[in-house]
Amino acid sequence: MNSKRVEVELGARSYPIFISEDFQLENFEQTIGQRRFYVITDSHVAPLYGDQLSVLPNRLGQSIVPAGESSKSLQQAEIIYGDLIRAKADRKTVIVALGGGVVGDLAGFIASTYMRGVPFVQMPTSLLAMVDSSVGGKVAVNHPLGKNMIGHFYQPESVLMATSVLKTLPQRELQAGMAEVIKYGIIMDAEFFAWLEQNVEKLLALDPQAIASTLEKSVCCKAQVVGEDEKEGGVRATLNLGHTFGHAEEVLAGYGRVLHGEAVAAGMVAAMATSVALGQASEDDLRRCRALILKFKLPITLTQSHRQTEFWTAMEGDKKSLSGVVNFVLSRGIGGCDLPKAIQRTFIENVLTSLR
Numbered sequence: 544m545n546s547k548r549v550e551v552e553l554g555a556r557s558y559p560i561f562i563s564e565d566f567q568l569e570n571f572e573q574t575i576g577q578r579r580f581y582v583i584t585d586s587h588v589a590p591l592y593g594d595q596l597s598v599l600p601n602r603l604g605q606s607i608v609p610a611g612e613s614s615k616s617l618q619q620a621e622i623i624y625g626d627l628i629r630a631k632a633d634r635k636t637v638i639v640a641l642g643g644g645v646v647g648d649l650a651g652f653i654a655s656t657y658m659r660g661v662p663f664v665q666m667p668t669s670l671l672a673m674v675d676s677s678v679g680g681k682v683a684v685n686h687p688l689g690k691n692m693i694g695h696f697y698q699p700e701s702v703l704m705a706t707s708v709l710k711t712l713p714q715r716e717l718q719a720g721m722a723e724v725i726k727y728g729i730i731m732d733a734e735f736f737a738w739l740e741q742n743v744e745k746l747l748a749l750d751p752q753a754i755a756s757t758l759e760k761s762v763c764c765k766a767q768v769v770g771e772d773e774k775e776g777g778v779r780a781t782l783n784l785g786h787t788f789g790h791a792e793e794v795l796a797g798y799g800r801v802l803h804g805e806a807v808a809a810g811m812v813a814a815m816a817t818s819v820a821l822g823q824a825s826e827d828d829l830r831r832c833r834a835l836i837l838k839f840k841l842p843i844t845l846t847q848s849h850r851q852t853e854f855w856t857a858m859e860g861d862k863k864s865l866s867g868v869v870n871f872v873l874s875r876g877i878g879g880c881d882l883p884k885a886i887q888r889t890f891i892e893n894v895l896t897s898l899r
């Protein structure tokens with residue numbers, strides 16, 4: 544498979560995304576140059592892929608955090624600031640995030656704050672991180688009272704992804720990552736959605752060509768949106784299709800029990816059903832969304848009771864909600880969508896009841 548390259552166009556902060564079968568060290572070395580680099584990874588990924596970078600002479604050191612969402616904390620960041628200071632990392636040291644979304648968000652947050660900001664490179668190893676979180680510069684840690692509450696927009700210098708690493712990803716996480724892929728089809732690319740409908744089996748079997756095309760298409764969509772609206776003043780908010788519902792599902796089920804992609808999948812069906820109820824998408828759009836999500840073995844209904852006050856309170860707590868008004872990204876039919884808009888609670892509750 545030839546290596547593919549997609550650009551995120553952000554003026555002086557533009558950067559390339561490289562997609563290849565295995566991590567290509569020449570792309571890595573081209574980005575890093577003569578500078579030293581420091582790797583942040585986790586306890587699942589380090590034994591699998593940590594060695595790939597340890598062969599390079601300018602590696603300054605490595606911090607390995609426990610795998611899982613609990614590592615995305617200020618306490619963990621503080622431990623790593625100590626590691627960096629002891630390793631004598633300076634302003635030119637490049638932080639390398641080698642791992643899934645937790646590692647990418649944590650390492651990016653550390654890069655954005657250590658010595659007032661040092662360069663960083665993303666090497667995502669989960670499908671979700673490849674198609675979404677490693678691109679676009681959202682970096683954050685969680686606060687006990689809310690997810691991603693402390694963070695920045697801080698762009699990497701480059702993103703390097705290797706399709707072969709998906710072979711070691713648990714099937715459930717692969718399926719969950721597909722939710723964010725399907726999202727791009729729903730919000731902005733009907734042709735891609737139709738292509739996904741035809742290629743489910745190949746994708747679940749990790750066919751290298753199908754996976755590479757999916758990654759390329761997904762990061763092209765993300766790069767286009769981020770290039771237009773880096774700081775989410777407008778169109779970037781459409782990347783949150785299904786996320787208002789999904790956020791409430793995740794909060795109430797307990798983080799980790801329902802994977803982010805699973806919650807988003809059920810949330811996208813809820814968003815599409817709301818769009819149909821408002822007359823701006825068709826029953827056939829809803830049928831196709833449900834069918835595709837089911838084919839990837841993802842949930843199509845929310846498990847949490849939407850009639851409880853906690854469900855609405857959790858949606859109000861979502862960062863996309865402003866002044867207590869809950870905003871939803873709604874579809875205009877597969878391939879198009881609106882900016883988030885407020886919808887009445889009773890309307891949403893009736894739609895969710897109809898989906899049960």
Ligand code: GLY
Pocket residue numbers: 675676678679681779782783
């Ligand atoms: N995950 C949505 C965004 O990056 O804006």
